[in-house]
Amino acid sequence: SFGDFLQTNTPLLPSGYVEEWYQKDLKKVGIEKSLCEINAMSAAEAVEISLKYNIPLHPNYLLFWEDMDMESHRLLLNFLGNGNLKEEKFYVPYAQEKNGAEKRTLEILGNEHTVENGFIVISNYVSLLFPLGMLEYDSNKKFKFNPQVNFTFR
Structure with a gap:
């Protein structure tokens, strides 16, 4: 107080x-x-x-972007680029032994997700994908996933 x-x-x-x-x-x-x-x-x-x-x-x-370093950012972008949007959820192929760092980054960001049948499933994908430039919002008021990110790291 x-x-x-x-x-x-x-x-x-x-x-x-x-x-x-x-x-x-x-x-x-x-x-x-x-x-x-x-x-x-x-x-x-x-x-x-x-x-x-x-x-x-x-x-x-809004997520906790300031808590993420550049290397985690790169890993996350590459990881999310393999995902797809369907039925109002975002699915990313996940293997625990290979993608542990990426999953940890999602946790640090505060992005809620579940692991189901070899996929990380993200219901609130807008807060993650839109700030990264991986989500387009079209004139029909629909979201479209764009895995091609034009990001420059310094």
């Missing part, structure tokens, strides 16, 4: 990007939404708003 920080004279750390900040960003571009409406926002709506108004994705669709 704030009292603990005050009593020990410890500086408060800044908050992550939360729904209240997102609500203020929406308000700046003329979109009025209650917190209930914001919390119920779909991935498609969040992507559409982000693209149209150049604001960050909804906080529910």
